Amino acid sequence: MEMVIVPFDPEHLKTLQIQAAQAWMSEDLLCPDYAAAVAAAGVAFSGVEGQTLVACAGLMYFHKDRAVAWALMSQQAGGHFIKIVRAMRRYLDVCDSRRIEAQVACDFPAGRRLVTMLGFDFEGRMRGFFPDGRDADLFARVR
Numbered sequence: 044m045e046m047v048i049v050p051f052d053p054e055h056l057k058t059l060q061i062q063a064a065q066a067w068m069s070e071d072l073l074c075p076d077y078a079a080a081v082a083a084a085g086v087a088f089s090g091v092e093g094q095t096l097v098a099c100a101g102l103m104y105f106h107k108d109r110a111v112a113w114a115l116m117s118q119q120a121g122g123h124f125i126k127i128v129r130a131m132r133r134y135l136d137v138c139d140s141r142r143i144e145a146q147v148a149c150d151f152p153a154g155r156r157l158v159t160m161l162g163f164d165f166e167g168r169m170r171g172f173f174p175d176g177r178d179a180d181l182f183a184r185v186r
Contacts, residue, residue, distance in 0.1 A: 044093045046123040048130045051087030051099055053078035059096045060117045064151050067175055068115070085110060086134065090127055095119060098127050102138055110140040114157070131161055141186050146172060146179040158182045 056072040071077045081087065087101025100114035112135065120127060135143060145163055147154040159165075163182035172179035 046090045046092040046097050046126055048088050048126070049091055051082060051089050051101055053082045055089045055096050055099055056081070056115070059099060059115055060119075062116050062118050062120065064148070064153065065115060067173070072115070081113070087113075088130055088134065090120070090123055090130070092119065092123070097123050100127070100131055100134070102134060102140075102143065104140065107139065108141040110138055110143045112143055112145045112158075112161075112163075128157070128160060135161060135184065143184045145182045147182065148173065149178045149180055155180065155182075 053075070056078040059072060061069055061072065081101070081103065084103035085101055087099060089099045090097040096117065098114065098116045098120045100112070102110040102112055104110045112131075114131070116127075143163075145158045145161075146169065147158055149168065159182075161184070163184050166181045166183050169179045169181055171177075
């Protein structure tokens, strides 16, 4: 079955079987306030294969010239990687913000590769960024 791109719905986060590298977010994904805040802060899409949610991604706007890109992937996302990356690129290319940021856990090389493929440049290390105290790397696309 083929994965299709659909508009993001906050309810999607309840059914996403998140990949191990992002498992620390599992509790947040079940919080209705978190899902609603993500949906209200910008634009997003989901990748669905049949009844299975494969990925959710989007942009959260802080103001018209600054947005943060986010992505949550299931273990099944790898088989749909090219289609997911193409959808991400479309969203990034139509974003009017001058600066788009992404934060990636330092110990998550696949995430670092993804943002690099999407045209983000490494800007620096953010110590103790995540709730569990892990560091994150900051990447940005600036026009």
